[in-house]
Amino acid sequence: MAETRVSRSAPENPVAQPRSSLMPITAGLCAGLVSGLLLRVRTTPDVDLWLHLRIGDLLRSGQRFSEGSDPLASLADRRYVPSQWLSQIGMSAVHETAGMTGIQVLRLLLVLALGAAVLCACRATTGPSPALFATALTMFGAAASWGERPQLAGMVLLALTVALWWQASVRGVVPWAVIPTTWLWTMVHGTWVLGVALGVVLLVGGVLDGCWRGRTAASVACVPAISVVTALMTPLGVSALLEPFRVSAVARLTANEWQRPELDNPVLLVVVLSTVLAVLGLLRSTPRRWTRAITVLAAFALAVWMVRTIAVGAIVLAPALAHGVATLPRRSSPLSAPQGRSPRPVGPETRKTPREWPAWGLAAGLVLVLGGSHIATNDFAAPVSxxxxxxxxxxxxxxxxxxxxxxxxxxxxxxxxxxxxxxxxxxxxxxxxxxxxxxxxxxxxxxxxxxxxxxxxxxxxxxxxxxxxxxxxxxxxxxxxxxxxxxxxxxx
The missing domain is CATH 3.40.50 (Rossmann fold)
Structure with a gap:
């Protein structure tokens, strides 16, 4: 049994490391600049921020939203269920302590955490340089979700869930850490149901690719089910499961972000480009082809479903995108390989190399510097004079x-x-x-x-x-x- 575990954790078809040590640094520079500059685009807070702060204040004061008169709007004729209560309480506490500066610092740290989680997911399928380049594209595609609202924290937990599932499939182990992650996610944002659905998608792909077999596969199959059960063990109970579906059913009729995106939407175009690169990776190499193929289909469907889920599609696509980026300098023909050698297909290389840490640090440093200077030079004023x-x-x-x-x-x-x-x-x-x-x-x-x-x-x-x-x-x-x-x- 021990020998089997070791063989599964060994990299399959490892990615050939780039000869130039500057490539990881260049990729880190790209990822850091893209994320940092995108943070500087907006100078006004998200319009939803104020509502979440108000609800957080009410929850902290003991307000319970029950049937009857709504404390916030006179036309409300349905009960409000605070499915994002943990985020809203946290935002309220941060604002009370540090004002708008605190909210912007929190947003900066969450964007940094999102980039780190996406990068970890990408590293499950390829080496540091392609992973960093893919992270840059993914962060651009997910930028619409960077508002000062619980959705951003939900995207961080989504990226973490993607990373946990992909790392588990590479190592052939059970992703038990997904369960507490989902439990926390349930109290943060309603997108947790997409995380469970994603788990099922990656489970099917992993089984078809032979990542899990026998009892291990049976244990992995239990993870999505246990995640749902533990999600119900929160203060909202069954409402935590039902509320995301109730919100989406009504919001699609009236809210713009719940409508289908226009074809000229810039972040959608980036996700479409990323999909093309991921498909090229599918055509050029075989490792975990089923997992990547199903992921690409699911991510593209999410991206074109509605404006709100473009970011979800970008994050779900990230590992397959990284694999596709890694195949770009390669050729499928044996003539492209040196004489006497056959080309090596691209596969996972999860072991961290010493020269990639400076690239990670450069990317994080650029995000902190560019984002921090933006916070220091803007007052993020209220929308009304x-x-x-x-x-x-x-x-x-x-x-x-x-x-x-x-x-x-x-x-x-x-x-x-x-x-x-x-x-x-x-x-x-x-x-x-x-x-x-x-x-x-x-x-x-x-x-x-x-x-x-x-x-x-x-x-x-x-x-x-x-x-x-x-x-x-x-x-x-x-x-x-x-x-x-x-x-x-x-x-x-």
């Missing part, structure tokens, strides 16, 4: 207000005595309620009657949206305050 905020505060206490989605979370956090008609939690509204409100925000025919029915007295409208233009033509509405992005309209 102080003038408009003061005007909101001066509204009568019984005002009925509608707030654009880009600012509603901030209004709920900064003006806690206000309860907008609707907020960003798509799952707490029935379809008729959600679609009627969307029609109002788009100023479709009948929007005036909707405003009268709801008794609206104030609207914080995005200056670039149809509702703002429609309000300009209504003499009963006047501007109380405005800034470059929003106008506060009040009913006379």
């Amino acid at each position: 102080p003038r408009a905020s003061r005007a909101l505060s001066s509204l009568p206490p019984d005002s009925v207000i509608a707030v654009d989605g880009k600012a509603v979370g901030w209004v709920q956090w900064a003006h806690r005595d206000r309860r907008p008609l609707r907020d960003l939690r798509a799952e707490v509204y029935s379809v008729p309620v959600a679609t009627a409100y969307e029609a109002f925000q788009e100023a479709r025919p009948g929007w005036q009657e909707y405003a009268e029915t709801q008794g609206l007295t104030a609207v914080l409208a995005d200056r670039g949206r149809p509702l703002d233009a429609a309000l300009r033509g209504e003499p009963a509405w006047t501007v109380a305050a405005e800034d470059p992005d929003f106008r506060l309209w009040v009913h006379r």
Whole structure:
């Protein structure tokens, strides 16, 4: 038995190391620059941040979301289940302690952890240089998920789960560490169900490739099932399993990020390019072909399914992408090999080499320096100006207000005595309620009657949206305050 374990852990068809010691450094430079520069793209916080901070504050104060009146939005007609409660409480505590700087530092560290987990997953299939280049592409493809929200922590745990499954398949062992990872993930973000599904995909591929046999295969098959059972052993119980499906069923009807991505979406194009490279790797070499083939199909399906899952597809694809990148300088023809030798197919090389640690350090250092300097030179201001905020505060206490989605979370956090008609939690509204409100925000025919029915007295409208233009033509509405992005309209 011991001899079998040793033979499985030995690298199959090891990747030939590049002769130039500069290649890992170049790859590390590429991975660090891509991640660090992407961190600097946004200078304003994610619009969802404020809502998560508000919910975290409520949870820390003992608020329990039960049936009845919702504490955050007046149109909510379904109960809110805080399926991301651990993340929200953590974000609230960090913000209370260190303010927006603390939130941005937390985001930077999570992005760094995401890159490290992706790199570990890639190293399960190839050497350091291809793994670092693949990490750079993967981080670009996953960049849309880097907002200050629980989803980013979910992506880190997804990448860790990918790494654990791939490392286990290479070594022929049972990925027991996936179980506690999933248990933690259940309390962090609803994407944990995708992690379980991914485990099943990699289990099937690994069995077809002969990575696990006999009792070991039976034990590996238990990991996804046990993960689901332990996920139910959290404060939410069965709701932890049901809530992700309930959220997705409603959000797909109204939320843009739950819609199918446009073909010109830049991160989708990067994932498509990565898919092509992974397919080339499939055509050029044989190790773990079933695992890589099924992974490529699953990742591509996730990427084109909806905007929200492009990042998921990029992370799932990473190990197969790394294998494909490793095949690029090679030729499938025996003529490309030196005389008397046949070309070596690309395979896993999980043992760390001394010269790759500087490359890892360079990549991490660039992320920290570029991301840290961005935090130091930006204030990540609120979406609404102080003038408009003061005007909101001066509204009568019984005002009925509608707030654009880009600012509603901030209004709920900064003006806690206000309860907008609707907020960003798509799952707490029935379809008729959600679609009627969307029609109002788009100023479709009948929007005036909707405003009268709801008794609206104030609207914080995005200056670039149809509702703002429609309000300009209504003499009963006047501007109380405005800034470059929003106008506060009040009913006379």
